[in-house]
Each structure stands twice: as structure tokens, then as C-alpha cells.
């Protein structure tokens with residue numbers, strides 16, 4: 001179980017990173033440009049840069065714009081501007097997802113040749129309807145189109161076969177975890193009926209191709225880990241990345257922070273006169289790495305983990 005002591009939390013995480021990743025890791029900061037960066041992103045950045053700098057690792061900046069319908073160029077520019085203002089410098093800026101169509105197609109060709117991909121004509125609504133009285137829960141795909149032999153062509157979704165079986169992994173903060181993707185989500189959607197690649201599929205192909213071996217992200221994505229490990233092996237990555245899931249910050253009411261919460265937008269906070277070091281310190285405190293906020297320049301983030 002993770003500790004609630006701020007100093008120990010950072011040191012425990014660093015200890016596990018060092019134990020399980022003997023060479024300097026490659027991690028990534030990977031926002032979706034569907035809005036401006038907010039405090040939730042900043043929490044993630046504090047963990048990503050802090051750990052990377054503490055162990056001599058590298059931070060890749062990856063723009064996750066796989067969903068072309070919701071992304072906007074001004075948000076991409078905003079990511080670069082905000083990171084620059086904060087003093088958070090990536091070691092490399094890798095290709096955005098919108099430029100990686102060929103890689104996603106090649107991955108799908110491989111899965112198809114292995115008999116692991118099939119066409120799916122189900123709509124999101126049809127699958128959600130199966131959830132009945134519990135629409136908030138994730139509905140596993142029931143396998144409707146598995147045996148229909150539908151093509152992987154236009155107008156149809158593409159799913160990857162997910163057979164039953166546990167995925168076990170050591171989360172670098174939470175410890176031992178076990179998930180069965182067949183129970184959680186069933187056959188994974190790689191491309192939807194509109195031709196858009198999905199988040200789950202893109203990140204696995206990207207992390208493989210870009211050599212990311214340490215994924216540091218919020219605990220809201222913990223349930224995605226098993227399926228991403230499974231998919232990584234299908235995509236010829238026998239040693240998948242290690243994962244660290246950090247706490248999320250929440251509003252007093254308990255709701256998750258999102259882009260809809262305008263009060264936490266970095267642009268608004270900056271306009272209100274907050275300094276970069278003050279915001280980084282606030283993010284560190286909100287995610288349990290400091291007892292209370294204090295100014296923390298980007299160059300000192302490693303100290304949250306080295307003690």
C-alpha cells in the first residue's frame with residue numbers, strides 16, 4: 001500500500017523505479033490537445049519530470065491528437081507555451097499521433113496476419129445499452145461480431161481479440177495488481193467506425209516505437225494497464241513498460257478535475273498572477289508529495305523524490 005507520508009511517498013516511488021528499471025528510463029508527458037492544460041496536467045508533470053530528473057531519465061513530449069475531431073492547433077501551441085513558461089523542458093518532442101497513421105496501420109496489419117483483428121459493426125450506443133441499469137460502468141464488448149468475418153474496411157470498427165486471462169504487474173506506487181482485460185473490456189477497439197484510432201491502441205504502438213519503458217500517469221488510468229500490457233505483447237513487445245499511477249487531485253466536492261473546471265486552467269492561474277514555482281509546488285502538495293505548498297522551481301522537482 002502506498003504511504004500517506006509525503007516524503008516517503010516520493011522516496012518509495014523512486015526506490016521502486018531504480019529497482020525495476022536498472023537503466024535510465026524513458027518516460028513521457030502526453031497531453032491530448034482537446035483543451036488548455038490545467039492543474040491535473042501539472043500534477044502529472046511534477047511526477048514525470050521529478051522522477052525522470054532524479055534518475056537521469058528522459059522525458060518525451062507527445063501530443064496525443066489521435067481524435068482529430070476534438071483537437072485544436074491552438075491547444076497544441078498552448079501545451080508548448082505553458083511548458084516553456086513553467087520551465088519544464090522535454091528531452092525530445094516525438095511525432096504527434098496525427099502523424100503516425102502508417103505506424104498504426106502497420107500494427108494492425110500485424111494483428112490481422114495473426115488472426116487477432118476483426119471488423120465490428122456495433123455502435124457505442126448498442127454496447128452501452130447492454131449495461132442496463134449501470135451505464136456508468138464499463139461494458140465489456142460481448143463478442144457480437146467476433147465470428148462474423150466482417151472486413152476491416154470503411155464504415156466498420158476494428159477490434160482486437162482479447163482472450164480470458166489475468167495480467168499481473170507491479171505498479172511502482174501501488175504494488176501488486178491483477179486485471180483480466182477480457183472481463184474488464186473484452187475485445188479491444190483499435191479503430192472506431194468513423195476511422196479514428198483509439199487511445200488504447202495508439203499509446204501502446206507509440207510507447208513501443210518511441211522506447212518508452214516507464215509510464216507515469218494518474219490512477220484514473222490504472223484499469224487500462226492490463227489491456228495495454230496484453231496489447232503490447234501482441235504487438236511484438238515482449239517486455240512492456242513499467243507503470244506508476246499517481247494520485248489525482250480532486251475538488252472539495254470529490255469530483256475529478258477536468259478541462260471543464262475552468263478555475264484550474266493554467267492560463268487563468270497565470271493571468272491571475274501565480275508564478276510557475278508556486279503552481280508546481282501547489283501541484284506537488286495536491287498530489288501528496290509535499291505537506292503543504294511551497295514554491296518549487298522546475299529545476300528542483302527531483303528533490304521531491306530524492307528527499
Ligand SMILES: [Zn+2]
Pocket residue numbers: 119120121122143144145146
Ligand atoms: Zn461488433
